[in-house]
Amino acid sequence: MTYSELELNRIAKIDRMRERGEEPYPHRVKRTHRIDAARAAYEAAVEGGAEPNDTGVEATLCGRLRSIRSMGRTAFCHIEDEGGRIQLMLRSNTLGKEWLKQFEKDYDLGDFVEASGSLMLTRTGEITLLVSSLRMISKAIRALPSAKEVVDEETGERTTYSAFDNPEARYRERYADLAVNPEVRDIFRARSKVVSSIRRTLDDHDFLEVETPILQPIYGGAAARPFTTHHNQLKQELYLRISFELYLKRLLVGNLERVYEIGRDFRNEGVSYKHNPEFTQVEFYWAYADYFDVMDLTEEMVRNAAMAVFGGTTIGEYEGKEIDFGKWERVRLPDAIADRTGIDFTKYPTQAELAAAMKAKDIKFDPTMQRGKLIDKLLSDFVEPYLVQPTFLYDYPIEISPLAKKSADDPMIVERFEGYIAGMELCNAFTELNDPIDQEARFKYLQEMYGSEDDEGHPIDEDYIRAMSYGMPPNGGFGMGIDRLAMLLTNKHSIREVLLFPHLREEK
């Protein structure tokens, strides 16, 4: 580690402090109040008749120094903890002229301090800790990347000058981003509310939270390329999971009727504003339910998450558009595509027929695409971008849905739905295929269609078929990208904004 002049300067301060017997990194501190609690204590004392200019309420606060204004015999600072910010007043007549001089020399923005004193009101009307003693509890060597901020006491509005907003620097040094940008901390508080709300909703419906392998000898449950890894002692090739699906459904065979998992999936594919190589999913499987039951529960889950974030209403704003997370449209996929393109794919049961219909409409496509891919293209190009308000599309073509149960009415259609908001796919669910013979046939079809070298080709999970052969109850299953829901509920256009440490290329 090489230090800049500024850093060497601060290291010299550490030496200076130790020389006069002050430890800049003490082992233990004593905090009596978080800053919001101190403010509340002040208000309570004033309400109880205390003199506002000097309540006599004693408090010891800890936090980071965020501003220092030194006036010679008096200095004002702000410190910040998770409960907010409060001003400190340091006076030479209580702390000593020499002490204040040393404070000015050795304390910097970003240092953590412990300050004891009593709560009072300054001449300008700001609640302030009049400090009787203050010490360093952790010296910062690097300067925080933010300069100055003003907080309007009335509105709480914060104006930042030369804000730390370079995205690359913010993601690489997320700790500094969080330390300096309170709205970034709020994003992750909101995200945490989303996750706990989802967990609460499922728990309330008697779902059991479980954990299944991340390192898997055979990957499956989604169409994605996996990351590979290797177990040294076992000399075994392993994959990082691309979904939880096949393991969770094995649990239904084991008579666990309602299971869910919240965790990380890994997909070795391109990154974009809505794709990160690792991302957080929730999946649940629900015995004796079908995809319409799952739709109802999805609505409840998303509604609860929105209420947890917004605090009461389900109405949010995303990219300037008002979105009601409590109100869903339900449209059959064939109808949605027909409305937008004039093509009802159910009338074209083969690739050749559908391709001809698309050609007749001047729709460009790769002629090697299978029928399922063509339908997926129609969905992606003509329907998905327009699904701004929450919408379930249901009844999907069988070719792109190997784990979903066929419709009783049409063997080319499966009981599957996807949920869309703001033109973005949010979740995917089906009445799960539980017929082991059909399942094996579907896997074989995929293998023949794509072959094992193709990215789409997947190894057949024989054990999964074996499990299903013991009998799997009819069930509805569901998967949702939590990062995307967090994006929608925090009005962020990039998945990186809702990941604490998004994947970046190696720093050179």
Add this chain to the structure above:
RNA sequence: GGGUGCGUAGCUCAGUGGUAGAGCAGGUGACUUUUAAUCACUUGGUCGGGGGUUCGAGUCCCUCCGCGCCUACCA
């Protein structure tokens, strides 16, 4: 993968071929109720890396690295 924009002090940015700048942060000093405190003085640079054109390159060209945006891919 393709297109495009960006990369200059700790942070935010200016600088379109002629001596590398500003504000804030940092340093020295003044100042006993300030809040972007103020005032005076002041330190700080591999201009992302490498190569080229030129008398001369932060600036023009090539290349590499990183990031953003668009696009493509994505059961």
